[in-house]
Amino acid sequence: MSKDLLFEIGLEEVPARFLRAAMEQLKDKTVQWLEASRIPFGEVQAYATPRRLAVWVRDVAEKQEDVSEEVKGPSRKIALDENGQWSKAALGFARSQGVEPDSFTFKELGGVEYIYVTRNSAGVQTQSILAEGLLGVLTSMTFPKNMRWGGHEFKFVRPIRWLVALFGSEVINLEITGVPSGNVTRGHRFLGGEAVIREASAYRETLRSQHVIVDVNEREEMIVSQIQALAKEKGWNIAIKDDLLEEVLFLVETPTVLYGSFDPSFLEIPQEVLITSMREHQRYFPVLDSQGQLLPYFVTVRSGDSRSLEVIAKGNEKVLRARLSDAKFFYEEDQKLQIKDALSKLESIVFHEELGTIGDKVRRIRRISDALAAKLNATGDTADSVSRAADICKFDLVTQMVYEFPELQGVMGEDYARKAGEKEEVAKAVFEHYQPRFAGDAVPTTQVGSIVSIADKIDTIAGCFSIGIIPTGSQDPYALRRQAQGIVQIILEHKLPITLSEVFTIALDVHQNIRALKRSADEIRKDLYEFFGLRVKKLLSEQQRYDVVDAVISAGFDQVVSVVSRGQALMQAVTETDDFKTTVESFNRVSNLAAKAGKAAVNPELFVEAEEGRLYEAWKTVREPYLTALEAADGVRALALLGDMKAPITGFFDSVMVMAEDEAVRTNRLALLSGIDSDLKKFADFTKLVWS
DSSP, rough: EEEEEEEEESSSOHHHHHHHHHHHHHHHHHHHHHTTOOOOOOOEEEEEEETTTEEEEEEEEEEEEEEEEEEEEEEHHBBBOTOOOOHHHHHHHHHHHHHHHHHHEEEETTTEEEEEEEEOOOOOOHHHHHHHHHHHHHHOOOOOBBBTTTTTOOOOOSOOHHHHHHTTTEEOOOOTTTTEEEEEEETTTOOOOEEESGGGGGGHHHHHHTOOOHHHHHHHHHHHHHHHHHHHHHHHHHHHHHHHHHHTTOOOEEEEEEEEEEEEGGGGSOOHHHHIIIIIIIOOEEEEEHHHHHEEEEEEEEESSSSSHHHHHHHHHHHHHHHHHHHHHHHHHTTOOOHHHHHHGGGGGGGEETTHHHHHHHHHHHHHHHHHHHHHOHHHHHHHHHHHHHHHGGGGGGSSHHHHHHHGHHHHHHHHHTTOOOOOOHHHHHHTTTTTTTOOOOSSSHHHHHHHHHHHHHHHHHHHTTTOHHHOOBOOOTTTHHHHHHHHHHHHTTTOSSSSSHHHHHHHHHHHHHHHOOSHHHHHHHHHHHHHHHHHHHHHHHSSSSHHHHHHTTTOOOSHHHHHHHHHHHHHHHHHHHTTTHHHHHHHHHHHTTOOOOSSOOGGOOOOOOOHHHHHHHHHHHHHHHHHHHTOOOHHHHHHHHHTTHHHHHHHHOOOOOOOSSHHHHHHHHHHHHHHHHHTTTTTTGGGOOOO
């Protein structure tokens, strides 16, 4: 027999950003407790609204499963004394297991006999342990922020106001912070009231009658379908951003979509400002036309039914008007600020106490940018634009708009720079130098923006590493991993002919010329190389097998474009070329014997067998175009050229005894294999490939 289990924790309003994780945590902890308690169960559903967390479990068995457990005791040698009687150790083991020695059996394990006893334990009624179990689940939950209330020592995300705990129709009696469990839940704060849940299985429908849609997925479907219906009716494009939808989803209990409008004169402000203000302050969805231009409307979601929507819309319009008026004021005031005056204000903003002000950072970015531009052979006009963009890339940090909306840094800088008469590529670079901002974000599209972006990011990373701030575990307060990943993405996307080592050297030289480094440049460079190696490996691992990644990384990753090209070519060969395994086996035979070679050079005059000469000539023929292909980051071409070596390598091993008795001949043959192996390892360490 089985019954449904329901556990609801009623709370004061919980921040929306906590609810998804809390809901999943409640589900996971309930499942873990049921499994650990040997209680069979069926489907598990977790629910959440701003004022509740709940878990519902179908078909929970009314009794624990019986268990039969075999326990190992002392070895026969210890369990029996010299007279064949049970020793004190054996008798103590029997007492500890609650059995008589007569129930012992002997079994062999690892060549040694041990005594074993079978211990049977009958399952108890589920009802008898549910209170303790659910209370344990509740008290073990963790949150980013906790609070205490009243005189209670217990901490939770928000004060607990009611508890529902049902096993079928029976109440599970438990209590915490003076709140006893029962079968009475609370509906919508204004539209509903208290309601009795007669059966655990009636939970969702009981709350629905009290204007609460407790199922998160159902609420989401309602919001999205209503928005889509409104968009179709009005001919709008309503931008549903995932993070905003997620937040709104946990702000309402019964969602009803409505729309309002605002004064079209506000459209004179850049639409990014308006959209940000609506999203961040009011949680509104912006309305766009078919060309992606903002329209003077907004869409919001109320927690309630469709009554008095016009009144609700008017209230929202009034609040939004004040918000947009503030944004318009900030925008107009910011344009009165000269860029040179903004730059002077950066001198008073501390970037890091050991790395100076934002003004100091800008000067480092300028020097690094100029050096990168020179290394990349940027033309005169481009180099000038790089210098100017680096000089002004942070000026918008002191504007009122960015102070109000930090996420608009770069966006406002581009707009203000363009209005101040800066060249288009300079203005665009002020925005682009922050890219990519997050995983999946676009990289800068221009050379100027790419150079300044790399300079900004490597300055932060090198500066932090120089003072001992290196990410460990999950700790990365300065987002150094994300910035390193951004540098790798930019180099790869634009196929920039620059190595990571060159980028490190430029940044460290700039830092060293400005201030004394706390750590040696060589030590910092080593840490940077390892740090970026993990970023490159992560990038490769998203598309390639782990062994392919290990193989190409072993050959070096300093040239990002090259290692990605080699990885793609090797992955294609491993998965799509039927006889590639035999090609790799020939390469590995070369590597195995090359390990025995010394430092001698190959001397063709010492060749004895014809196959030695054929292999040597094949190597000479392939080597120059192969190295050229590697330099050009053409992995497919380079691997194809190595493939041409398969036949002469196979012929060599079929006809030649490498470890000849004549020392000079043997050394020369090993030198030949060593030279070939050295070139093979410029592409990958093929010995790391794993074959099923």
